Amino acid sequence: xxxxxxxxxxxxxxxxxxxxxxxxxxxxxxxxxxxxxxxxxxxxxxxxxxxxxxxxxxxxxxxxxxxxxxxxxxxxxxxxxxxxxxxxxxxxxxxxxxxxxxxxxxxxxxxxxxxxxxxxxxxxxxxxxxxxxxxxxxxxxxxxxxxxxxxxxxxxxxxxxxxxxxxxxxxxxxxxxxxxxxxxxxxxxxxxxxxxxxxxxxxxxxxxxxxxxxxxxxxxxxxxxxxxxxxxxxxxxxxxxxxxxxxxxxxxxxxxxxxxxxxxxxxxxxxxxxxxxxxxxxxxxxxxxxxxxxxxxxxxxxxxxxx
Numbered sequence: 001x002x003x004x005x006x007x008x009x010x011x012x013x014x015x016x017x018x019x020x021x022x023x024x025x026x027x028x029x030x031x032x033x034x035x036x037x038x039x040x041x042x043x044x045x046x047x048x049x050x051x052x053x054x055x056x057x058x059x060x061x062x063x064x065x066x067x068x069x070x071x072x073x074x075x076x077x078x079x080x081x082x083x084x085x086x087x088x089x090x091x092x093x094x095x096x097x098x099x100x101x102x103x104x105x106x107x108x109x110x111x112x113x114x115x116x117x118x119x120x121x122x123x124x125x126x127x128x129x130x131x132x133x134x135x136x137x138x139x140x141x142x143x144x145x146x147x148x149x150x151x152x153x154x155x156x157x158x159x160x161x162x163x164x165x166x167x168x169x170x171x172x173x174x175x176x177x178x179x180x181x182x183x184x185x186x187x188x189x190x191x192x193x194x195x196x197x198x199x200x201x202x203x204x205x206x207x208x209x210x211x212x213x214x215x216x217x218x219x220x221x222x223x224x225x226x227x228x229x230x231x232x233x234x235x236x237x238x239x240x241x242x243x244x245x246x247x248x249x250x251x252x253x254x255x256x257x258x259x260x261x262x263x264x265x266x267x268x269x270x271x272x273x274x275x276x277x278x279x280x281x282x283x284x285x286x287x288x289x290x291x292x293x294x295x296x297x298x299x300x301x302x303x304x305x306x307x
Contacts, residue, residue, distance in 0.1 A: 057097040085199070088119040096122060100207040100241050109207075109245045110200050118199045123206020127168050130209055133216045134168075135161040138280030141220045158282060170273050172209065179246070182261070186253055196249060204245050208238040212273065219281050227281065231273050239266050 074080040096113045103109070138160055145151040178199040187195050196204075215234040219227050225237050250258040 010179070011262070037161070073098045085118075085120040088117060088121050092117065092119075093122045094206050096203075096273045097126075097210050100210050101237065103241045103244060104236065105244075108248060109204055109242065110240050112198060113207075114200050114203050117201045118197070120199070120206075123172060123203055123209075126206050126210050127172050127211070130213050131161065131164045131168050133213050134276055134280055137216045137220050141222065144220065145222050164280065165274070167272070168209070171268070172205050173202065175268055176205050183249055186250065186257070189253075196246075204242065208241045208269075212276075216276070219277065224282070227277060231277055235270055235273050241268055242266070242269060258280065278299050 002059075003239075029040055074084075099109060099113045102163050106113075139156055142157075143154050146154075176198065180196070180201050183196060211234045215230050221227065243262055246265060247258075250261050
């Protein structure tokens with residue numbers, strides 16, 4: 001049976017005395033942190049590895065997606081489910097706007113900005129701002145073009161707001177929906193295709209439309225050459241974001257299908273810009289003549305009264 005002295009804490013001998021008694025013993029100090037060998041650390045940060053991770057994804061990105069899915073586990077009919085789509089701060093929104101206006105060559109917009117926390121806050125307000133900017137700028141452009149003409153009377157066209165809203169929101173939702181369905185279908189045919197969620201595609205399209213907000217303001221300038229130069233410039237910026245995002249998703253597919261997909265994305269994006277410019281700014285406006293007020297002939301009236 002153990003005595004009271006056996007249960008007391010005992011001080012161990014110094015490591016030097018232990019090594020003297022047993023030279024083959026190994027000692028470990030818990031005070032010293034374990035250092036990673038330099039060659040192993042260099043292998044973990046090979047040049048170009050981050051580029052591949054952004055385009056192809058890594059285990060860390062998969063864990064991030066899994067955690068994101070766990071956050072959105074609430075039923076879709078509850079308010080908490082949709083609240084997660086707007087859980088984003090101002091710095092993230094501004095960072096994504098900068099990424100859409102100044103795209104970095106070779107960088108995937110989804111991997112770089114969106115995948116950690118896709119949101120609907122930025123795309124919703126960008127589309128809303130673009131709708132009112134196009135409608136107001138279109139009315140101002142029409143006013144400045146006909147300013148000074150005696151036969152022209154300015155009448156605000158409020159119907160342009162509803163037309164712009166239908167066009168912008170339909171493009172920002174229906175085109176990503178069609179693209180998401182197409183990528184899902186091709187993903188079942190080709191296993192190496194990079195997959196994007198519907199929310200990520202909507203987020204990319206929403207932020208890619210931000211460049212058209214300052215462009216629509218500058219469309220007030222009554223010079224067609226300036227307007228078309230602005231269209232081409234903004235189309236190149238926003239189109240490059242879409243190409244660098246969706247080309248990695250289809251590049252492993254059949255070459256013709258991949259090129260046709262990217263060409264269709266750019267064509268629809270160009271039709272939106274050209275259509276808005278042609279309808280809201282370059283549409284011919286008919287001058288409304290001044291109303292003619294009939295003048296009664298008092299002489300004839302007096303003659304009729306005498307008769």
